[in-house]
Amino acid sequence: MKKTHIILILIIALGIGAVISTIGDASTYVSFDKADKNPGKQYTVIGYLDKEAERNYDPRSGLFTFTAIDKDGEKRVVVYNEPEPQDFERSEEITLKGYANDSVFVAEQILMKCPSKYNENNQVEEGDNVYYE
Amino acid sequence: MEYINEHTLPGQIGQLAIVISFVTALLAAFSYYMTASGREQWKSLARGSFYVHVAAVVGIIAALYYIMFNHYYEYQYVWQHTANELPIYYMISSLWEGQEGSFLLWIFFQAILGVIIVRTAKKWEAPSMTMFALVQGFLTSMLLGVYIFGAKVGSTPFILIRELPEYINLPFTKMPNYLEMEQFQNGRGLNPLLQNYWMVIHPPTLFLGFASVLVPFAFSIAGLWYKKYTEWIKPALPWTFFGIGVLGLGILMGGAWAYEALSFGGFWAWDPVENAVLVPWLTLVAAGHLMLIYKARKTNLKTTYALVFISFILILYSTFLTRSGVLGDSSVHSFVDLGLNGQLLLYLFFFIGLSLFLFFYRYKNLPKSSGEEKFWSREFFMFIGALVLTISSFQVTFSTSIPVLNSLNVVEFINPIRGWFSMEPLENIAPPIDPIDHYNSWQLPFALVITFLIGITQFMKYKNNDTAELVKKILLSLIISVVLTGLIAWGSQMDNRLYILMLFTSLFAIIGNGDYWLRMVKGKYNFAGSSIAHIGFGLIMLGALISNTNKEVISKNDTYIAEGFPANENILMELNDTLQMGRYNVVWNGESREGHHRKFHMDYYKQKSNGELEKVFELEPYIQMNETFGNVAEPSTKHFLTHDIYTHITYAEPDEVREKREANEGYGREADVEMSVNDTAVYAQHFIILDSLSIASELSRFDANGNPMSIAVKAHMRVVNVAGQAYPAEPIYFVEDAGVKHIDADIEDIQMRIRFEDVDSQTGKISLKAYQYVGDEEDFIVMKAIIFPYINLLWLGSILMVIGTVLAIRHRIRKSA
Numbered sequence: 001m002k003k004t005h006i007i008l009i010l011i012i013a014l015g016i017g018a019v020i021s022t023i024g025d026a027s028t029y030v031s032f033d034k035a036d037k038n039p040g041k042q043y044t045v046i047g048y049l050d051k052e053a054e055r056n057y058d059p060r061s062g063l064f065t066f067t068a069i070d071k072d073g074e075k076r077v078v079v080y081n082e083p084e085p086q087d088f089e090r091s092e093e094i095t096l097k098g099y100a101n102d103s104v105f106v107a108e109q110i111l112m113k114c115p116s117k118y119n120e121n122n123q124v125e126e127g128d129n130v131y132y133e
Numbered sequence: 134m135e136y137i138n139e140h141t142l143p144g145q146i147g148q149l150a151i152v153i154s155f156v157t158a159l160l161a162a163f164s165y166y167m168t169a170s171g172r173e174q175w176k177s178l179a180r181g182s183f184y185v186h187v188a189a190v191v192g193i194i195a196a197l198y199y200i201m202f203n204h205y206y207e208y209q210y211v212w213q214h215t216a217n218e219l220p221i222y223y224m225i226s227s228l229w230e231g232q233e234g235s236f237l238l239w240i241f242f243q244a245i246l247g248v249i250i251v252r253t254a255k256k257w258e259a260p261s262m263t264m265f266a267l268v269q270g271f272l273t274s275m276l277l278g279v280y281i282f283g284a285k286v287g288s289t290p291f292i293l294i295r296e297l298p299e300y301i302n303l304p305f306t307k308m309p310n311y312l313e314m315e316q317f318q319n320g321r322g323l324n325p326l327l328q329n330y331w332m333v334i335h336p337p338t339l340f341l342g343f344a345s346v347l348v349p350f351a352f353s354i355a356g357l358w359y360k361k362y363t364e365w366i367k368p369a370l371p372w373t374f375f376g377i378g379v380l381g382l383g384i385l386m387g388g389a390w391a392y393e394a395l396s397f398g399g400f401w402a403w404d405p406v407e408n409a410v411l412v413p414w415l416t417l418v419a420a421g422h423l424m425l426i427y428k429a430r431k432t433n434l435k436t437t438y439a440l441v442f443i444s445f446i447l448i449l450y451s452t453f454l455t456r457s458g459v460l461g462d463s464s465v466h467s468f469v470d471l472g473l474n475g476q477l478l479l480y481l482f483f484f485i486g487l488s489l490f491l492f493f494y495r496y497k498n499l500p501k502s503s504g505e506e507k508f509w510s511r512e513f514f515m516f517i518g519a520l521v522l523t524i525s526s527f528q529v530t531f532s533t534s535i536p537v538l539n540s541l542n543v544v545e546f547i548n549p550i551r552g553w554f555s556m557e558p559l560e561n562i563a564p565p566i567d568p569i570d571h572y573n574s575w576q577l578p579f580a581l582v583i584t585f586l587i588g589i590t591q592f593m594k595y596k597n598n599d600t601a602e603l604v605k606k607i608l609l610s611l612i613i614s615v616v617l618t619g620l621i622a623w624g625s626q627m628d629n630r631l632y633i634l635m636l637f638t639s640l641f642a643i644i645g646n647g648d649y650w651l652r653m654v655k656g657k658y659n660f661a662g663s664s665i666a667h668i669g670f671g672l673i674m675l676g677a678l679i680s681n682t683n684k685e686v687i688s689k690n691d692t693y694i695a696e697g698f699p700a701n702e703n704i705l706m707e708l709n710d711t712l713q714m715g716r717y718n719v720v721w722n723g724e725s726r727e728g729h730h731r732k733f734h735m736d737y738y739k740q741k742s743n744g745e746l747e748k749v750f751e752l753e754p755y756i757q758m759n760e761t762f763g764n765v766a767e768p769s770t771k772h773f774l775t776h777d778i779y780t781h782i783t784y785a786e787p788d789e790v791r792e793k794r795e796a797n798e799g800y801g802r803e804a805d806v807e808m809s810v811n812d813t814a815v816y817a818q819h820f821i822i823l824d825s826l827s828i829a830s831e832l833s834r835f836d837a838n839g840n841p842m843s844i845a846v847k848a849h850m851r852v853v854n855v856a857g858q859a860y861p862a863e864p865i866y867f868v869e870d871a872g873v874k875h876i877d878a879d880i881e882d883i884q885m886r887i888r889f890e891d892v893d894s895q896t897g898k899i900s901l902k903a904y905q906y907v908g909d910e911e912d913f914i915v916m917k918a919i920i921f922p923y924i925n926l927l928w929l930g931s932i933l934m935v936i937g938t939v940l941a942i943r944h945r946i947r948k949s950a
Contacts, residue, residue: 007517018524018575020550021574022532022565026547026562026565027566028559028562028563029560029561030560043566044564057784059705083915086763086764086766087762
């Protein structure tokens with residue numbers, strides 16, 4: 001067998017290894033219900049901020065508490081170990097990485113889809129009307 | 134209808150320039166194609182139309198800057214990205230804040246490179262410029278902003294706000310004087326996150342890098358086309374390394390930006406957007422090195438072709454990833470879908486198809502490698518290095534593409550595979566929960582191999598090496614590296630074996646290349662390029678390793694929260710309080726305003742040997758106040774030669790909250806209560822009961838006819854604690870000609886204040902505000918501080934890598950001239 005063949009086989013093996021490990025490491029988007037069934041297990045939940053509910057950052061304990069609604073419409077209180085992310089109240093969608101415990105969802109990381117980051121929506125206000133692009 | 138004060142002419146000129154640039158790009162592509170197919174008479178038309186194209190591109194930029202600098206807010210792009218108060222350098226950089234403008238920047242650099250190719254490429258001009266013009270045609274079509282058979286083609290920066298489809302028929306679009314309205318007097322301005330000098334230099338560097346990847350691609354296609362399968366490598370080589378240098382610099386600048394100004398708390402987070410630019414760079418480095426091998430040894434031509442193609446295609450794929458909105462759920466950068474996905478995909482698949490077709494059409498004619506290469510040879514080790522870079526790029530690309538895979542519904546194929554490894558099936562696939570861990574577990578071994586190869590390969594000759602001789606040559610570097618590794622690992626208490634190995638290989642890369650340059654090529658300046666660039670790469674890896682593994686968050690908050698809760702990395706600081714953080718004592722001694730910046734003065738003290746505290750330095754992290762976008766906190770970092778101290782304000786009480794508290798004599802935690810007579814409310818573990826309302830006649834005055842001139846209403850209330858003890862409270866609501874007054878009821882025993890806010894005469898309900906005394910609370914901030922040791926190695930390495938690349942390119946150009 002030629003050296004190039006051995007290398008080729010090694011490369012392919014590594015490539016397959018990378019694919020499989022990615023498949024193994026991949027997480028999944030779930031609902032709060034699903035996260036509740038396995039307390040302590042890491043999940044990614046996509047939902048949006050409940051803007052009606054109270055948001056509270058307590059600087060003394062360092063905890064930010066808010067309510068999120070997942071894609072099934074389930075509401076959960078979420079605690080986050082960092083101050084309120086910038087522009088949080090403007091977010092259209094939030095991705096929460098974390099786990100459920102018996103009372104709340106503990107977010108370790110929050111990603112926001114925000115209309116005001118790079119190419120945000122336009123907002124031209126005219127009187128009482130607010131128009132969104 | 135005539136609109137007053139609208140400036141539509143510059144926009145029309147700009148739009149015309151877009152159309153001209155598109156048409157001339159296609160014309161140039163076609164006539165260069167004819168020229169390349171042997172019809173020389175087409176050449177002057179080809180060149181002419183390309184020059185017109187370049188002029189039109191400059192015209193688009195000029196028109197866009199014209200409307201921007203004149204603050205013509207009738208244009209959506211101007212309104213969205215600029216503002217009256219923006220300083221000139223941010224006005225310049227707001228051109229590339231939007232998607233349209235960043236396409237334009239890319240088009241511009243490609244046009245400039247095109248001109249250089251026209252002037253210098255000689256016989257390669259026609260075929261490579263065919264590719265250039267074709268790519269320019271695709272890119273300028275992204276700016277057209279027209280609808281063809283109902284499909285949106287491109288998005289123009291010259292659209293007027295009133296012409297936006299979503300505003301059609303709204304009342305303001307029918308007002309001739311709509312531009313006099315308040316909201317058209319100023320734009321939204323540049324996002325404060327982007328108001329940083331990196332915004333001025335990072336995107337242009339990156340797009341110049343993007344543009345330069347087209348050159349080797351165009352030359353390689355030209356080689357296949359002209360059946361000059363190998364000659365294209367020589368002219369393309371300096372360009373490839375130009376691309377490696379510029380794109381590499383652009384990526385590192387992005388890292389520096391993230392580290393300096395954004396609150397990532399590091400320079401690299403494996404964010405999809407960072408990855409998207411990294412992967413073409415990795416394959417381009419591989420391609421460049423294979424081209425070097427080919428020049429010396431005439432081997433691995435097919436792999437060289439493949440990697441040049443892949444690099445360019447990965448640039449297009451990155452563009453698709455970052456601009457299609459597909460990464461929306463997985464990146465901290467967010468993107469809005471401009472509705473151009475179809476166009477982006479067409480662009481991507483066209484060039485994939487073209488390169489695959491040409492490659493396989495010519496495949497059997499491609500010259501074969503002459504014989505088998507020896508194991509102990511420079512070319513073989515470089516080849517292995519190139520392959521490792523390619524797999525590394527593949528791994529990053531695959532993991533970053535998870536959102537794409539998810540939208541393609543591949544989860545059905547994935548679940549059986551997960552099944553073999555007895556993992557639970559997924560409903561859909563999301564990126565790994567801990568991306569840093571996921572990527573590092575693969576990329577660390579790759580980096581390990583690469584740095585080792587960088588160290589050893591320089592010492593090798595092409596063809597064949599006597600192993601005994603090779604060992605003799607590298608022995609010195611090996612010994613020094615091993616000793617240093619031992620010392621550093623011991624000194625920094627590194628115990629992870631993989632990290633120690635990585636420490637060794639990166640030291641070996643640095644020392645080996647230095648040694649090679651000094652001893653083997655006798656420090657000759659001409660040959661310094663590759664050694665310096667490789668030392669730079671080694672330093673980047675070393676700096677990344679040490680600063681990441683020994684990074685120390687010194688602001689850890691010890692407050693116990695709950696079992697299994699991640700430790701809080703933020704700490705609360707009261708004004709003038711001293712807190713110990715790592716080896717420092719930190720004091721926040723106040724804040725000040727400078728324009729839109731709310732600056733926090735942080736003093737860092739160190740304990741001297743006699744126990745006294747000595748101020749070592751101060752930092753001023755700040756919050757950028759921005760009403761349109763919300764406030765943004767920017768970190769401040771103290772740079773020492775051996776370590777950086779990064780300080781970031783994660784929370785500061787907003788002015789309104791603080792002012793309210795101060796205006797209210799120290800009463801805070803305001804709560805609104807609405808109640809009728811005999812209602813009970815709960816506040817701060819007390820029941821508040823409203824017993825009755827009465828007119829406080831001693832405060833009310835009446836005129837001669839008995840009509841009230843001023844009237845005061847008193848609420849008779851009780852506040853009852855859990856033990857049942859009641860405290861009376863009688864707040865008064867007072868209306869007179871001058872307005873409304875409140876006489877608050879303070880219950881000193883329980884430090885509560887109740888304000889009678891308003892009466893609703895319809896329902897008879899009254900509104901109250903309840904407060905608790907919080908006057909003892911000092912002003913406070915919440916901050917995060919991290920020490921990054923030896924991160925300067927990384928920056929030094931970045932600079933050396935760029936310098937080395939420049940030297941190497943210069944050497945190549947001189948040699949070929």
